[in-house]
Amino acid sequence: MEAFLISAMAVTVGEIGDKTQLLALLLAARFKKPVPIILGILAATLANHALAGWLGHFIAGAIPAEWLRIALGISFLAIAAWTLKPDDMEDTGLSESRYGVFLLTCITFFLAEIGDKTQIATVALAARFQDLLPVVAGTTLGMLIADVPAVILGKTVSPHFPFKLVRWIAASVFAILGLLVLSGLQLPF
Template identity: 45%
Template sequence: MDIIFNSFIFVALTEMGDKTQLLAFVLASRFRKPWTIFFGIFIATILNHLLAAWAGRFVSDLIPYVYLKWILALTFIAFAIWVMIPDKDEGLNEKRKWGAFLTTVVTFFLAEMGDKTQLATVALAAKYNDLGLVTVGSTLGMMVTSGLAVFFGDKMTKKIPMKWVHALAAVFYVIFAIAIIVKG
């Protein structure tokens, strides 16, 4: 349960204000089919995070833990810094001809490639060496934040300053990095 919870928390906090959350908001605004968009995000996220978790597990099998723990700690500290740099809505308004569902699956999957949340999933899977539980937790984290954007995005952005969400995520990443080093 710890693996699912930690994966959920880190991905959810990292995703707040991320470009894919902005993409979810843009797609929901453009197509006005929130459940279709939400399901498309779900499919894209499962595929993307399963791939990321597999990569993390592969890395954990390849690198001895004595070295991996330091690599992971430094990675999480880098995430703490990176999460403080908010993403912008770059090119998310371009036209698509495929309809709401397919547009969502394709654009969301591609937008997640190399994204903070995908790389966090790789690192979490490397730490825990559990493909399934990390994928479940990271997917749940992504779905909560994407669901907020799809169903309540316009209301939420007026009430919660993203700089506070990013700061909270950065603190969690630093705590996680310290825990990796201390627990050994």
């Protein structure tokens, strides 16, 4: 249960102000079809994070525990630094075309999530917990917690949301986790 909860919390906080959350805002403003957008986000995140979780699970079994601890600590510190960099999305020229909003959302979200900090966090969390299903379920839920309100509320609320403050809080959480892991202290999870 803790793998699920920690994964959900880490990705929810890490997703605030991320390019995929901005992509959700862009899709919602452009197409005004929240249901296929939300379902597309769900499908893309499940696929992307399942692959990332599998990679983390594989890495955990292939790398000695001490090396894994150091790599995990460094990756949390890198995610902390990355979180401080605000993402922006220029108009991507997205068009519904013949594929529909659902498929367009699936493809763009899957591609936008490749190499993203939430995908890297999923790899790290799967390596840490070595329990694939709760990690992928938690990271997917975290994405939905952060992105569904963006889809529903669109650009109405986004100008007033404290993205900078949330980025700093998220960076602090990841930095503390990274330092605790590198110090060798046993984490409570």
